[in-house]
Amino acid sequence: MDDVDDILNNNQVVDDEEDDEEMLSGLENDSKQDLEGNDDGDDDDDDEQEEEEEDDHDDDAAKVDKTSTATSSQQVNEKLTADAADGVTKTEFEDVKLSDVDGGLGSREASSSKSEASADGEVFEYYKHMLHSAQIADSYNIYPTAAIPIQTHVNALAVSRGLKYLFLGGSDGYIRKYDLLNTLEGKLSLTILQKHSLAESIQNAGILQSYWENEIPQKKSEMKLSANKADYEPKVSAVHSLEVQSECLFILSGLQNGGITMQGVRYMEGSIAHYFKGRNGHNQIVNILKLNGQEDRFLSGSWDKRLLEWDLQTGDIANEFKKSRSELSSLEMRPLYSSVDVSSNVNSSKESENADDDMDSLFGDEDEEEKQDVGNEPIEKGEDSRSGENKEQISKESLNIVYDESVFMTSGLNGSVYIWDRRMTQSPASSLERAPGVPPWCLSACWSVDGDHVYAGRRNACVEQFDLKMPSKPLHNLKLPSISGPVSCVKAMPNNKHILCASRDNIRLYNVELAVAAANSATKSSKVPFLIVPGHHGGIISNLYLDPTSRFLISTSGNRGWQGNSTDTTLIYDIDLE
Template identity: 40%
Template sequence: MSKDDFLDDKALNQLEEEDEEEDDQQHENEDDLFEDALENNMEMDDTEDVVMGDGDEEAEDEEVEEEEDEEVVTRSKSNGHMAASTSNGSHIVFDDSGSSDIPEHVLKYTGRRNIPLCTNTDSCEGYDIVPYVAAIHSCPVHAIDLSWELKWMFTGGQDGFVRKYDFFASVNGKLPLTVAQRHPFVDCVTKAGVLTSYWENEQPVYETDIKPKDGLYEPKLSCVYSLAAHSRCLWLLSGLQSGGITLMSVRHNEGQIQAYLEKHTSTVSVLVLNQWENRLLSGSWDKTVNEWDLDTGNVVRTFDGISGQVSTVQYQPVGGAIVSRNLGLEGLDSDRTARGKEILEGDEEEDDDKSMGSLFGSDEEEEGESEVKKEEVDVAADKEASESVKPGDGDGSEEPTRNTTSESIFLTSAIDGTVDIWDRRQQQRITRIAVPQGTPPWCMSACWSTDGDRIYVGRRNSTVEEFSLRGNVHEPSKVFKFPSVSGAVSTVAAMPNNRHVLCGSHDNVRLYDVQSSKQQAVPFWIVPGHQGGILSSIKVDPSCRYMVTSSGDRGWSGTTSTDVALVYEIDPIVGTKNL
């Protein structure tokens, strides 16, 4: 081998070694770049969400319209915000503090879209409410819920079964009542509820605890005390006596348990979904309220310290009075508070001596007389408290839709008569409304007014108390009385005109005019249909076209029940004075 050939081989080997080193270095650099990119993507998923402005929303809407068939929207929770992810990788973040500004293209996937009210229902002077559908059961009906657009109606009873009714087929008269079935109802009730299916409210058990009988497994049933239906009826939540909550499929494989939520130690009496339907508030006889994340099945927070078994949980309507730790104390001095207490309690003995046996009462027992006196206490307080309200949040400058509720503020009532107001963003309750002096310690139902400024509480002594958040919330601003023979007020519901409240007693349902004057002889109207049994709930659909009542004691009073759910039609009354 010549010297030149040796040098050429040496140079070639050196070049090959340098090429191998460069390749190794390139692979190492690529691996480092990949790891850095992966870490950056993970950080972007956690922190770099895009908050949409008005212009971004319009651009996003145009892009979604072009890719509507291919887009898939999912939800995730990050840093206290609700994030909706689209198929193109972009993220839309919404504040989880009660804002209702949800883009339509995202909201349509949740099902809880705003439903407009029927004409004049929010400005009328009264309502004509007539029943004409009866869903007859063989047991007390403790719970009832409706799909958001009234396609289906669900009822739960003492027998441990969940029943599913076709709402539209029922109101359209697809199945008439027989002569025998029509006998206990008024003449206008001629249609029967169209029952499409039913299934057991089953208590899940471990395989080791299963004891087959004659070779067959018999499910353990639980009374249905609470229901919460998905807006599009994909699933249904049901509370159990053991304290568990079952999530059952509805549209496919009806009644099959898909998830089991276990935290409470006693009967689950209330279930309430939020606007996005990814959070659940559950109230129980164990004196606690749990907030569930339905995406994970975990408890986010437990609201404890409630003084009795939970009977009501309800979110505050958007646009209501501001709720703070000083609720009921702003603008009030001790003299005005003492004077209010004197006015409220001064005529107690005199009122007890008056006869309440007559349906319409006498001229001397006008409820308006005491209400006018109480209004004198609240006029100054309302004026001072309203000065601290921010614009667009309860001062009338912005009129929200009736079916939009807060994501943070809610009330709870206990069977011992107390009412608590909570804010999910705070560690402790905002305030507690104690039972006023001389009032029986009992409450099966409480509700917000439509504007979110007042709370109505049903009492055992045939009264409904009104508490104003713009005045002294610890004393009732008004007390609405019914005849003593009417029995306890077991359920209340506010109407969208912010003037009338539905009150369900043992004898019948009354529509009370909370703005009735002293000259008005009868401050309420009797709604025909229900008679002679305790009511468990009153549901008014989001458009205020239909109303549903159910009869049952929810496991508390032990009184009689009519074992029926009635469907009513609501027509607004316009242009009539002094109804």
């Protein structure tokens, strides 16, 4: 009996398919007449339509008894029938169906890329809005919220795109990777013992994700193999400088032997991909690393008093900036839209040294008009760099601050502060001399936000302010209490009114405008020109990192291999705008 039912079902499927083909052919003819505009309103057409509806009713009753093998055919036929009744032919339906299938994946990919682009655009607009708010703020309320206890001197830090990860390099030879976003959100709390010596507002702990040794590459002949000869004893260097690619594709680390390693982060974490050394590389501790905006080159400074530019595409030295007379302590690119043109200093220095133009210029035999067309180079013929109004202050790709990379500044342990122009590698474009009686020492210097001034921290508890329009002597001397000790780190705030001054006892938010007004006033002002930032006390500050939106601050403590003690704590601060 079951066999008979199967045979009847199969015959029913065949008969149904034949009826469907006849029905579709008739529907196609009718739909073609409808598309050609043959709507005469005749009674014959109405009769045909009624007959078709009856056939459709019979076919629908037959389709209920179809087997599972004809299910897909049934669905397609029903779709074709419905579309044909609406005036769409079978050929047209097939074309539409294929186009929908072919464009489905593409449309989904396009919508996915659109959503990602939209999200990136929203984050970029948020960053711009927050930076603008910080630039027009009258003051800042800075207070610590998280602490990362590390029992070593932290000499270097680096932060990836969007504050995703924080990398710390210590004198113990380890690079540590922290989840910065979740740390800022307070996903991990400090223990009671860890809170004991910290400020009350500090409740959160850093979330350590991984760590690895800062290894020095060795020749195979120099390796010390283990007893089984399968492993070797790695040679580890203290971490003196770090610079991470914005998407964490790699991280650069400075070694004590003068080498620079490129290590993997997202892939093969901690493995060395390239070793920048060579015959003409550094031969002492590399304590400065700075990637350019395109992240295809970087600058390195060392205790050997040399300043080199490396090409990441080839791994070779692209340029060497000469005549630096001291161990370099800091390096910063100039902010956008500075009104000071250093090209005049460049030209006068070239003439005085009678240097060959082809050797000093990075652009060979280009004429003056071609130099004006170079995107990142300083503008010639007295035009200031404000003419590049199309440049945003935050990069949409890396979400970092965009700088005028044609000019940068360095400071040295002998107290020197140099302004460099990338077109001239034989000597600095300008030198900022310290005032008489100021000891020869400078651990940190920074640009003002407008790029027209430079602040240099000194050993005698003061910060000297230089105006690049009159670089022969300091414009102002911003004094701190003598008990505060040497100023080891300075950082300008985005409103161009305040700077952060880190010394042995505290971090101070210094109001430059208030100090200058008090100095120019005949009457002595009773207002204190600075506020103390709580959290840090009793150690050397090695780094101050201010995020691009100016909502977070990170401070590390360490002597960077020179002199002083450490608090063994890295602090993360929240910044409220006032």
